[in-house]
Amino acid sequence: MSQAERQTMEMDIVCVGFGPAAAGFLTTLAKAPGLESRVAPGMPLQVVCYERADDTGFGVSGVVTRARGIRASLPGLDPTQIPLAAPVVEERLVYLLDPVGASRRSRGHRWLDALLSPFARPLSAIELPYIPPFLRKDGGLVLSIGQFLQFVSAEVMGSGTVQIWPGTPVAGPLIEDARVVGVRLADQGVDRAGRPESNYLPGMDVRAELTVVGDGPVGAVGQQLNERPPREWALGMKMVIDLAEGTNLPPGTVLHTLGFPEPEIFGFLYAHAERVASVGIFVPSWFRSPARTGYRYLQRFLMHPYIWRLVAGGRMRSWGAKSLQESGRRGEPALVGEGYARIGEGSGSTNPLAGSGVDEAWTTGAQLAEGVSELLKAGQPFTRQNLENAYVARRRASWVDQEARIAGRARDGFHKGFFRGLAGMALAGFSGGRLGMGGRPQPIPAPVPDEASRWPEIPYDGQLLVSHQDALLMGGKVQAPPGFADHVRFLNPAVCAKCATRLCSQMCSGQAIAAGDANGAPSFDREKCVHCGACLWNCPDGVLAFEAGAGGLHSNEN
Numbered sequence: 001m002s003q004a005e006r007q008t009m010e011m012d013i014v015c016v017g018f019g020p021a022a023a024g025f026l027t028t029l030a031k032a033p034g035l036e037s038r039v040a041p042g043m044p045l046q047v048v049c050y051e052r053a054d055d056t057g058f059g060v061s062g063v064v065t066r067a068r069g070i071r072a073s074l075p076g077l078d079p080t081q082i083p084l085a086a087p088v089v090e091e092r093l094v095y096l097l098d099p100v101g102a103s104r105r106s107r108g109h110r111w112l113d114a115l116l117s118p119f120a121r122p123l124s125a126i127e128l129p130y131i132p133p134f135l136r137k138d139g140g141l142v143l144s145i146g147q148f149l150q151f152v153s154a155e156v157m158g159s160g161t162v163q164i165w166p167g168t169p170v171a172g173p174l175i176e177d178a179r180v181v182g183v184r185l186a187d188q189g190v191d192r193a194g195r196p197e198s199n200y201l202p203g204m205d206v207r208a209e210l211t212v213v214g215d216g217p218v219g220a221v222g223q224q225l226n227e228r229p230p231r232e233w234a235l236g237m238k239m240v241i242d243l244a245e246g247t248n249l250p251p252g253t254v255l256h257t258l259g260f261p262e263p264e265i266f267g268f269l270y271a272h273a274e275r276v277a278s279v280g281i282f283v284p285s286w287f288r289s290p291a292r293t294g295y296r297y298l299q300r301f302l303m304h305p306y307i308w309r310l311v312a313g314g315r316m317r318s319w320g321a322k323s324l325q326e327s328g329r330r331g332e333p334a335l336v337g338e339g340y341a342r343i344g345e346g347s348g349s350t351n352p353l354a355g356s357g358v359d360e361a362w363t364t365g366a367q368l369a370e371g372v373s374e375l376l377k378a379g380q381p382f383t384r385q386n387l388e389n390a391y392v393a394r395r396r397a398s399w400v401d402q403e404a405r406i407a408g409r410a411r412d413g414f415h416k417g418f419f420r421g422l423a424g425m426a427l428a429g430f431s432g433g434r435l436g437m438g439g440r441p442q443p444i445p446a447p448v449p450d451e452a453s454r455w456p457e458i459p460y461d462g463q464l465l466v467s468h469q470d471a472l473l474m475g476g477k478v479q480a481p482p483g484f485a486d487h488v489r490f491l492n493p494a495v496c497a498k499c500a501t502r503l504c505s506q507m508c509s510g511q512a513i514a515a516g517d518a519n520g521a522p523s524f525d526r527e528k529c530v531h532c533g534a535c536l537w538n539c540p541d542g543v544l545a546f547e548a549g550a551g552g553l554h555s556n557e558n
């Protein structure tokens, strides 16, 4: 089939990705009365949203959120209508000591632990008496993002205004005369290198007056529109656990932890309804680690006595990983341009000080929808200037932007150590963003191979502590539909040949990248890729491409 036979469709608005940001956008737009199509005069507004994952709500995130923006958009929201949702009933901030003696702590840190240990028995943990206000989630909700997004997609599709197409990766933006005029969907019927095969079906061109980019921190469209990629990231890895009968963990309980398995790794446990908990960790990009894969650290976190007493006897229900863009407002790309607008985490909305991204993403989406309906009603085109006035001005005036300014320097101290990092967060939080520790986190340090042996073996129990491979099978199967090109590509094998650390392989969340032949590029196995996107930011030489791909972890229980 020739290039000329590529299909084209005309819409008013095309939206890329269905995460919390797009959910906020579409929910708000679907409720705006009387919006008329410009491409099909006399018809209602024509809006389509493409999501790469196999279904809406296959996101990887049990979350706690203050849900200010979500509640404003969905007044009367009843958590009992959403599986696994619960209002926050209790919140604790817990410092975890190192009961194993393997965590990389400075001498001062070990000295402090020795001092604290009499107060930390028997669980090697201290529940701190105070939670800073910027971290608290008072009045918030514990949600399964998977379940929440399924609930929202049903509401939005029911409105009749919006179509959502899962299983449809968007390859990139269509740009003509420096204006985004829509998107091109990924080609199908191609081999792993993208070469057409007998059943070749070129990805459709979806032309629209407005392209809404809500494809998260590592989305293909966002990457192509980014002039300067953000520098601070984290890998979030999480397990959803069916708790053992008799576990006393009221739904809505929220634990934030620090100190273990390594000081730089923050952890969490959120208790959902239905005796289910989400337990996870965040591994930051400045982390100097013997084994950068988050999976081992997640298991070590689970095995800490303070956490283990809550999850012991439980069973892994699903598991997954996802990148977080942690530069916040400092990593903000252009929010708008001719014919497009960016929302959500890819637009720098995630707040690293509050540990909060869902409500911020949702709210930026809702703000764009308000601006868009204003422009539609006024008959105004989606130019950069009009979008600045209608969307960016709203965002700048809102709590999202005000809190993002406070969080701007929140992570800066961590490259000088754990305690300076915490001090930096406290300074930023309590000074309203005026003070910080100075400096910036270092990008992608080399691993420390000889320290891996310090950690004891994980005693597999076949239900909660299982091998990485078994986790890929048990925790929501990875789907890799055939006919798409590989979405992870090694752009310069000569550079890889000289790469001593092969970090992309060492830290791969799904063991999808094998180190391969030392004289060439690593190999990539799409069947194991969970689409976390972390290999993109973990390649120190920038020669790994993470592009649009279908599939990933197939579980709506995340």
Ligand SMILES: Cc1cc2nc3c(=O)[nH]c(=O)nc-3n(C[C@H](O)[C@H](O)[C@H](O)COP(=O)(O)OP(=O)(O)OC[C@H]3O[C@@H](n4cnc5c(N)ncnc54)[C@H](O)[C@@H]3O)c2cc1C
Pocket: 016, 017, 018, 019, 020, 021, 022, 050, 051, 052, 053, 059, 060, 061, 062, 063, 064, 065, 145, 168, 169, 170, 171, 214, 215, 216, 217, 218, 219, 220, 221, 235, 236, 237, 238, 280, 281, 321, 322, 323, 324, 343, 344, 345, 346, 350, 355, 356, 357, 358, 359, 361, 547, 548, 549
């Ligand atoms: C383990 C973990 C725990 C977290 N805990 C919390 C928490 O407790 N509280 C909180 O507020 N936040 C939390 N977050 C952060 C939160 O999940 C994100 O900030 C939020 O999901 C961002 O929403 P978004 O819509 O901007 O992007 P995303 O959620 O990343 O959604 C983007 C969507 O776009 C799709 N997409 C990407 N590329 C393409 C393409 N080319 N074509 C089509 N679709 C595409 C993706 O599949 C995805 O569904 C956590 C994150 C992780 C990983």
Ligand code: SF4
Pocket: 490, 495, 496, 497, 499, 501, 502, 503, 504, 505, 521, 522, 538, 539, 540, 541, 542, 543, 544
């Ligand atoms: S992709 Fe990057 S990290 Fe991986 S081997 Fe090549 S240079 Fe090294």
Ligand code: SF4
Pocket: 488, 507, 508, 509, 510, 511, 512, 513, 528, 529, 530, 531, 532, 533, 534, 535, 536
């Ligand atoms: S190959 Fe897939 S699973 Fe591995 S780090 Fe990259 S995106 Fe994550």
